Amino acid sequence: MTRQRIMSGMRPTGYLHLGNYFGALENWVKLQNDYDCFFSIVDWHALTTGYEETKDLKDNIINIAVDWISAGLDPEKSTIFVQSAVKEIADLHLLLSMIVPLSWLERCPTYKDQLQQLKEKNITTYGFLGYPNLQAADILIHKADIVPVGEDQLPHLELAREIARRFNHMYGQTFPEPQAKMNQIKLLPGLDGRKMSKSYDNTIALSDSPDAIRDKVKTMITDPQRIKKTDPGNPNICSVYAFHKVFSEGIVKEVEENCKAGTIGCVQCKKLLAENIVTYMAPMYEKRIKLLEDKGKIIDILKTGNAAARVIAKQTISEVYEKMNMLELE
Ligand code: TRP
Ligand code: SF4
Numbered sequence: 001m002t003r004q005r006i007m008s009g010m011r012p013t014g015y016l017h018l019g020n021y022f023g024a025l026e027n028w029v030k031l032q033n034d035y036d037c038f039f040s041i042v043d044w045h046a047l048t049t050g051y052e053e054t055k056d057l058k059d060n061i062i063n064i065a066v067d068w069i070s071a072g073l074d075p076e077k078s079t080i081f082v083q084s085a086v087k088e089i090a091d092l093h094l095l096l097s098m099i100v101p102l103s104w105l106e107r108c109p110t111y112k113d114q115l116q117q118l119k120e121k122n123i124t125t126y127g128f129l130g131y132p133n134l135q136a137a138d139i140l141i142h143k144a145d146i147v148p149v150g151e152d153q154l155p156h157l158e159l160a161r162e163i164a165r166r167f168n169h170m171y172g173q174t175f176p177e178p179q180a181k182m183n184q185i186k187l188l189p190g191l192d193g194r195k196m197s198k199s200y201d202n203t204i205a206l207s208d209s210p211d212a213i214r215d216k217v218k219t220m221i222t223d224p225q226r227i228k229k230t231d232p233g234n235p236n237i238c239s240v241y242a243f244h245k246v247f248s249e250g251i252v253k254e255v256e257e258n259c260k261a262g263t264i265g266c267v268q269c270k271k272l273l274a275e276n277i278v279t280y281m282a283p284m285y286e287k288r289i290k291l292l293e294d295k296g297k298i299i300d301i302l303k304t305g306n307a308a309a310r311v312i313a314k315q316t317i318s319e320v321y322e323k324m325n326m327l328e329l330e
Helices: 018-031 043-050 057-070 087-099 102-107 109-117 131-141 151-171 210-218 239-247 249-261 266-293 295-323
Strands: 005-010 036-041 079-082 146-149 179-182
Touching: 005 018, 005 131, 018 036, 018 057, 018 146, 036 057, 036 295, 043 057, 043 131, 057 079, 057 266, 057 295, 079 295, 087 131, 087 151, 087 295, 102 109, 102 151, 109 131, 109 151, 131 151, 131 295, 146 151, 151 179, 210 266, 239 249, 239 266, 249 266, 266 295
Parallel strands: 005 036, 005 146, 036 079, 146 179
Antiparallel strands: none
């Protein structure tokens, strides 16, 4: 039996952190055993909002590849590639733009939200309006059956399905309607208790060294009511405890009880946590060090992935040209 195909992507906008790992990447790592997976570094999508500041783009692409592979994406199992290396995606994006009504794009809730939120950037551009259309092209070029995403991406998935239906209706059955698969997430706050996010500078990066992790854990916000070590604490309002739930399986109960009883100090509690995070991330960190010893290998992995992604993309685009009665001459 052929395996179902999965496609997903992330924008290369800097380093990844534990929030990205437990929000998406951990899912992808598991999925690669059961599905035919395509994971795309979507640099064109990064440009839709970041077109003015492109100096880090090359580095960011390599860095996200290193983050992915060290976190467990396996180039032997999955196709890891760079969006802009597969020009057929741009070709499909253009053709789909002929049939996507402007109103579908303008109505998209993420579009309206982003226009509000990113006021400092001028994203009243053609490219940004077309963001979901480009995402549909990413998904449809690989005829993906399933797209693992976070909740924020559901409107884009719905649009991709509508675009697929419209194309199939006009030109004949071509694309499967991609199904969203919600990521199973483990909730991890940032170091300061807010959502973990690069823009808050409250993250633990996948690339942080063991000592960097130890230093960061020391700065974590705990229950502010606890002044003395013997004060009873409330673990439920403490980020350290939220982390323990993810990293300290065997001792969570103990931490909770000792915190409430005032029989463990926050300094000690943090030390326990830091070592558990370091242990958890050690295999990733080792893989990263190895990978970085041979940058050429990273490039080779991407080149191989690009070539594999192109094989499928070329088949799809030929079929699309044929269905649309375009003249395709070599
Ligand atoms: N828009 C997605 C995000 O911001 C990234 C993305 C681009 C994507 N193309 C995709 C996700 C195709 C899934 C499938 O997270
Ligand atoms: Fe948080 Fe641990 Fe301090 Fe309790 S003892 S407040 S869980 S750091």
